[in-house]
Amino acid sequence: MTSAPAASRRIRLPDWAAWLGVAPFFVFAAMFLIAPTAWLLVGAFQDGDGAFTLANFVRLGQPSIRLSYALSLEISAASAALGALFGLALALAALRGGLPEWVRPTLMTFSGVASNFAGVPLAFAFMATLGRLGLVTVLLRTLGVDLYAHGFNVLTFWGLTITYLYFQIPLMVLVVTPAIDGLRREWKEAAETLGASAFQYWRMIALPVLWPSALGAALLLFANAFGAIATAYALTGSSFNIAPILLYAQIRGDVLHDPNLGYAVAVGMLAITGLTNLAYLALRSRTERLR
């Protein structure tokens, strides 16, 4: 009759059953996050014979490693800043620029594909177009423009930064789109009835509401670029000194082989990526309060 007996008849799962439900998550985290991190951490504090040492971290201070970190950070920062800027502009234009209906889905699909178009295929595409014998390079040379004579080189800071932009911009588009969609029509119309110009609306409302999301997205791009090894390695081989390649060389390389130093390099990268992600999360919680 009443609902009380029905409620008590409802099957009550024991606590362990609830834990069983989330077990796959913990297994996943343990296998792909915790175990490798622990492995790295332990390895980073050991010497070649397995004894405890801080030497690996001390060696992170040596000029070649310091330089590779600096270069990685610079490329990541540059590609994140430029990617965020262009990505934001592109997304704003597509979503709020009064463009035809088909622009949005097309841009989204393209961005979904392009943001994953990193690694060897992207590197190959770059070499094939802008490399020393690339299509565009050769074409421009026949037109009398010699890119390389003007100091251009894919295997440089700018070369790598521009290459990274090819996946950073689409990634930015994907990450900020929800934030732009979150700009309510009422805000714009309320501002208008109150006498604001379109410029005033953007300056005083839309951009202040957007910037935490945009900055958060830029941090994500930074972490993304900082960890990207495949593109850099495929593009430059081991000839270009950035942190992921250095890491690769230490663990795999024939000449520099020193896994423990490699672990220390990785721990350093992990710390930087981790901090970036923390900042991203902090910004995101701030954004959520703005809704």
Place this chain on the structure above:
Amino acid sequence: MSFVTLARIQKSFGHAAVVKDFTLAVERGEFVTFLGPSGCGKTTILRMIAGFEQPSAGVIRIGGRDVTHLRANRRAIGMVFQAYALFPNMTVARNIGFGLKVAGKPAAEIEARVAEMLALIKLPDLAGRYPHQLSGGQQQRVSLARALAPNPQILLLDEPLSALDARIRVALREDIRALQRKLGITTIFVTHDQEEALSISDRIVVMHAGAIEQVGTPAEVYNRPKTRFVASFVGTLNTFAGVVADPAAGALRLGETTIFTRAPIEGARAGETRMLALRPEALSLEGAADGANALRVVIEDASFLGAVVRLKARFGDTILLADVFNAVGLALPQPGETVELSFRREDVIVLEGD
């Protein structure tokens, strides 16, 4: 001349005609409500007055000036939306001061006006809060203050109460009306809630499918609905058909029974069928007074609602609802019982059309 005039406004989106030949004049200081079901075009008209949409045809004048093609930010209009329209990145004070700030007013003047508005909406302590720290009702009060702060010519409100719960809704609508009277601002209010419309308005514009069905005071619209649509949309109403017996005497036949209206039935001929309407509260169990009408009905159900008792009664094929006062000592009729329901001649509403 009226303060706001809408002359033969039409609006189509693609092939869909959403507003059809809408003509209305609103006096200075008047509180006019657009009432109608969802999708009938209320918001669309409001948005054309605000300048967010362009009419496909017709002219809009405010204060004698043709504003049909004037940009929205030049119209000096205050608008309150259904919900979530406060700027999330600004405090309450900065929200309210926004209109004055973009108008380039000095900081001291803005501050004074914000304090004045906060007192008007009875939230003097919330100046430093952000919108997400306010309840729904408080947000709507702040929206109202923000819209009024720059002294707009007209105030437009698009279902400002529909996202709030019932108790707050009633309190806030009374406050809106009091504030509107105090400031004397010309106001257009949109709702699909008939009780809200009846309680708050000087005049109600009942809309249906993009056109006006009736314009009148709450009492006119409620007591003298012109069409069946108005009758059924505003309040609960019994409608049934009657055959005109003698138009001059106001006599109609319902089956075997003859009833009379207050006045002659204009434009009707004997033998014609007309739709009639009766409010539930016009029906009474207390025997017919002299000259009043009476119908013998069979009670189907009686439900006790407190101050009133709602009877469901059958008259021929028609089900009539009757609300009778719950007087002490009133013997409630039982289902199956045959009783006489009486009503005054002036309570019979003869509807236009069919």
